[in-house]
Amino acid sequence: xxxxxxxxxxxxxxxxxxxxxxxxxxxxxxxxxxxxxxxxxxxxxxxxxxxxxxxxxxxxxxxxxxxxxxxxxxxxxxxxxxxxxxxxxxxxxxxxxxxxxxxxxxxxxxxxxxxxxxxxxxxxxxxxxxxxxxxxxxxxxxxxxxxxxxxxxxxx
Amino acid sequence: xxxxxxxxxxxxxxxxxxxxxxxxxxxxxxxxxxxxxxxxxxxxxxxxxxxxxxxxxxxxxxxxxxxxxxxxxxxxxxxxxxxxxxxxxxxxxxxxxxxxxxxxxxxxxxxxxxxxxxxxxxxxxxxxxxxxxxxxxxxxxxxxxxxxxxxxxxxxxxxxxxxxxxxxxxxxxxxxxxxxxxxxxxxxxxxxxxxxxxxxxxxxxxxxxxxxxxxxxxxxxxxxxxxxxxxxxxxxxxxxxxxxxxxxxxxxxxxxxxxxxxxxxxxxxxxxxxxxxxxxxxxxxxxxxxxxxxxxxxxxxxxxxxxxxxxxxxxxxxxxxxxxxxxxxxxxxxxxxxxxxxxxxxxxxxxxxxxxxxxxxxxxxxxxxxxxxxxxxxxxxxxxxxxxxxxxxxxxxxxxxxxxxxxxxxxxxxxxxxxxxxxxxxxxxxxxxxxxxxxxxxxxxxxxxxxxxxxxxxxxxxxxxxxxxxxxxxxxxxxxxxxxxxxxxx
Numbered sequence: 001x002x003x004x005x006x007x008x009x010x011x012x013x014x015x016x017x018x019x020x021x022x023x024x025x026x027x028x029x030x031x032x033x034x035x036x037x038x039x040x041x042x043x044x045x046x047x048x049x050x051x052x053x054x055x056x057x058x059x060x061x062x063x064x065x066x067x068x069x070x071x072x073x074x075x076x077x078x079x080x081x082x083x084x085x086x087x088x089x090x091x092x093x094x095x096x097x098x099x100x101x102x103x104x105x106x107x108x109x110x111x112x113x114x115x116x117x118x119x120x121x122x123x124x125x126x127x128x129x130x131x132x133x134x135x136x137x138x139x140x141x142x143x144x145x146x147x148x149x150x151x152x153x154x155x156x
Numbered sequence: 157x158x159x160x161x162x163x164x165x166x167x168x169x170x171x172x173x174x175x176x177x178x179x180x181x182x183x184x185x186x187x188x189x190x191x192x193x194x195x196x197x198x199x200x201x202x203x204x205x206x207x208x209x210x211x212x213x214x215x216x217x218x219x220x221x222x223x224x225x226x227x228x229x230x231x232x233x234x235x236x237x238x239x240x241x242x243x244x245x246x247x248x249x250x251x252x253x254x255x256x257x258x259x260x261x262x263x264x265x266x267x268x269x270x271x272x273x274x275x276x277x278x279x280x281x282x283x284x285x286x287x288x289x290x291x292x293x294x295x296x297x298x299x300x301x302x303x304x305x306x307x308x309x310x311x312x313x314x315x316x317x318x319x320x321x322x323x324x325x326x327x328x329x330x331x332x333x334x335x336x337x338x339x340x341x342x343x344x345x346x347x348x349x350x351x352x353x354x355x356x357x358x359x360x361x362x363x364x365x366x367x368x369x370x371x372x373x374x375x376x377x378x379x380x381x382x383x384x385x386x387x388x389x390x391x392x393x394x395x396x397x398x399x400x401x402x403x404x405x406x407x408x409x410x411x412x413x414x415x416x417x418x419x420x421x422x423x424x425x426x427x428x429x430x431x432x433x434x435x436x437x438x439x440x441x442x443x444x445x446x447x448x449x450x451x452x453x454x455x456x457x458x459x460x461x462x463x464x465x466x467x468x469x470x471x472x473x474x475x476x477x478x479x480x481x482x483x484x485x486x487x488x489x490x491x492x493x494x495x496x497x498x499x500x501x502x503x504x505x506x507x508x509x510x511x512x513x514x515x516x517x518x519x520x521x522x523x524x525x526x527x528x529x530x531x532x533x534x535x536x537x538x539x540x541x542x543x544x545x546x547x548x549x550x551x552x553x554x555x556x557x558x559x560x561x562x563x564x565x566x567x568x569x570x571x572x573x574x575x576x577x578x579x580x581x582x583x584x585x586x587x588x589x590x591x592x593x594x595x596x597x598x599x600x601x602x603x604x605x606x607x608x609x610x611x612x613x614x615x616x617x618x619x620x621x622x623x624x625x626x627x628x629x630x631x632x633x634x635x636x637x638x639x640x641x642x643x644x645x646x
Contacts, residue, residue: 007584011324018331026345033614037338037345040602044334048327051320058320082376083579086369086551090572093555098565106552113548118379133549137556145207147560 008056015049085117101152106134163511166211167519175208176516179216180523183223184535188231188239189543194224195589196371198486199363200550202493203557210494210509215516217490221483222274222520225426225463226528229266230535233259233455242426242462245434249447249454256450260394265452266459267528268396269408271521273460276412277419277467278517284420285510286503288475293500297608298618302628304601307478309632310422311590319636319643321586328581329594330601332357339599340606352566359489359595361558361567362574366588367482368554369575375547392533400452407437407453408460415461419468422480426462433461466517474498474510477600482589485596 022041029036075083089112097105110130114120141147166172179201186197197220205213228243233250246266253262295303311326335346336356347353396404411433418429437457438447447454472478477498479485491498496506503510527535558571578588612618619625 003584021346025348027343030341031610033612034340034610035606037341037343040605041331041334041345044327044330048324048331051324051327055320079377083373083576086373086376087572087576089551090369090555090575091569093551094559094565094568094572097555097559097568102556109555110548110552113551117376118544118548129545129548133552137552140204141556141560145204145560147207148563149556150559150565 004055004059008052008054008059010052011055012049012052015045015052018048019045082117086113089113089117097150097152099152099154101155102149103134103138104152105150106137107131110134159508160511162508163515166508167215167512167515169212171208172212172215172512172516173519175212175216176219176519177523179219180223180520181219181527183220183225184227184230184524184527185223186220187224187227187243188229188535189546192239192371192543192546193367194220194227194240195482195486196367196550197224198483198490199360199367200553200557202360202363202486202490203560205490205494206560210496211512211516213494214490214496214509214513215519217487218513218516219520219523221487222463222466222517223524224483225466226267226270226274226459226524228462229270229455229459230263230528230532233262233266234536240426242430242465243458244427245430245458245462246455248434249449249451252448252450253452253455258450260392261396261452262455263532264395264529265400265455267525268401269411269456269459270463271525272408273412273415273463274466274521275518276409276460277416277464278514279467280416281467281470282514284471285475288471289500289503291500292476293504295500295624296622297604297611298622299624299628301601301604301608302619302622302625302632303476303478304597304604306628306632306635307422307472307476307597308593308601309635310478310480311593318585319639322590325581325586325588325590326594328586329591329596330598331594332362332591333595333598333602339603352564355562357570357574357595358561358567360493360561361571362595363486363489363592364554364558365571365574365576366578366591367486368550369572370579370582370588372547372550372554372575373579375543379544395529396452404453404456407440407457410436411457411460412464415464416468418461419465419480420471422469422472422478425469425481426465429461429465429468430458433457474502475500479593479596482592485589485592488596 019042022038022045026038026041027036028038089109092112093105093109096108107127107130110133111126114126114129120126138149141149182197182201183194186192186194198217201216201220205216208216224240225242228238228240229246229250231237231239232243232246233254236247236251236254238244238247250262250266253259292303308326311322333356335353337343337347337354338345344354414433414436415426415429418432419425434454434457437453438444441447441451441453443451469480469484472480473484473488475498477488479488488498496502496509554571554575555568558567559565561567578591581588581591608618609616619629
């Protein structure tokens, strides 16, 4: 299926959702003559809706031969694993960094990325790499830039 | 004179020089590795500038920008793969020269041309900036709104395949900007009671996520699939002879002019300038048949032009606050972060800071000359670091960088979400640069529009009463119209 055939309706749906949120949660202008905080979001929602409709019309009305060859490959299991893995890793890294601190979270995240996502098994190299990166970051942030890094809520 | 002395004392401190050197080397490194962009390097470096004072912080960012633009030529010549899109035209003759065993001459010529182009555009920038700013200082909310709208129309240039997709990306960026407290009314918009969201989607956090995470995902996906880059072992840059320089001097001047001019037009950027300059060099060459087979002018022309873009893009950025490409959008973020509001007032309030930036750019080119001429062998060795290990380091830098912005774990989560969004947008061929542009310019666009209407008591005639505003609306319409025509033809 051509990408535009589902992209157009998705964009239009997103715009409708945005418009509903804007009308529901953003108050209208309080001063006469001033557009107010709601006006701009509504203009944006309407513009996005227009663009979604435009893509849909182009995709469904034009003959397949005249359509631009913008196709999207289906997500493979490997891609889903890597994308999901990196996103989960980022979330886990942030969570552990808040609870256990930078010095525990960083080597953990590096080792997880290397072993879990890259499939590396050279443990000695990985341990040296993880501890070196952590040490360099600690020196750079804490000592050179004097930027505080999380020490861990559970450990404090 | 006092201002100039202040600028020199700010730009020539040990911290500022160190920051320029570090930034330039990082820029060269990111620019030369295909797949790593210097926009990403800029976004990653921004949080590191937090604890720095103004001049060193901006010197670091400018170093990354200038170094990144130049670095692309290294892999273009040695590997035949441009490190940045701006270096794509350098491949045509740079790589054939390397294959003929003239890699050193090509690298040397590229660095001299880059330095010449960069410094030429700096001089033009110094001459023009204050003139443009002097005109812009008379602008009111209506004119600024029209100007920012024109700035947003540069999305057309960043739209890559389709104007519609570029516009969708721009609107998404503007929507992200909406989230948070409304500056004029103090109303929370779409925060759903989340305290952290009241400050809005932080621009820097969004940029780190949007630029860096998709790249990390791509590198992880390519791990084990793509052959690692084979970099020649014995590489030494050699300076072109005086005769060669004399022969190509006027070509460099013309190409520097092309680059500066193109750079000053928002939404164009290095690749266009480089290809135009390459085409110009071929057309006016006495040996057009030699192009594509290792002609020195084929390296000099694009490298002069793409580096001349750096000064050109600074003209609308510093005088009007309009970033011309993703990299200058990040630099705009850096300027704002360090208390410099780009625009006409900048030259009245922070003139010494502007002069200090000029000095930092000159210094960055000196560093480029030193690193690429004498340090190229060390540099090439550094390029051999496997990309997947770099990607792991980038993950750590993304997390620490986004945390350091406001010491907030929430920002790290937000960065992850932005990264995922960036990847999926890329996946469905929606460009990321317009999202960033929307985020950067959105607030000014909305605030100036509303302020203009408050001043006119709700009458939209205020936008038509100003000749400057009408002119900018016309240019915006023309830009969109031309892009639409080109899209329809495709």
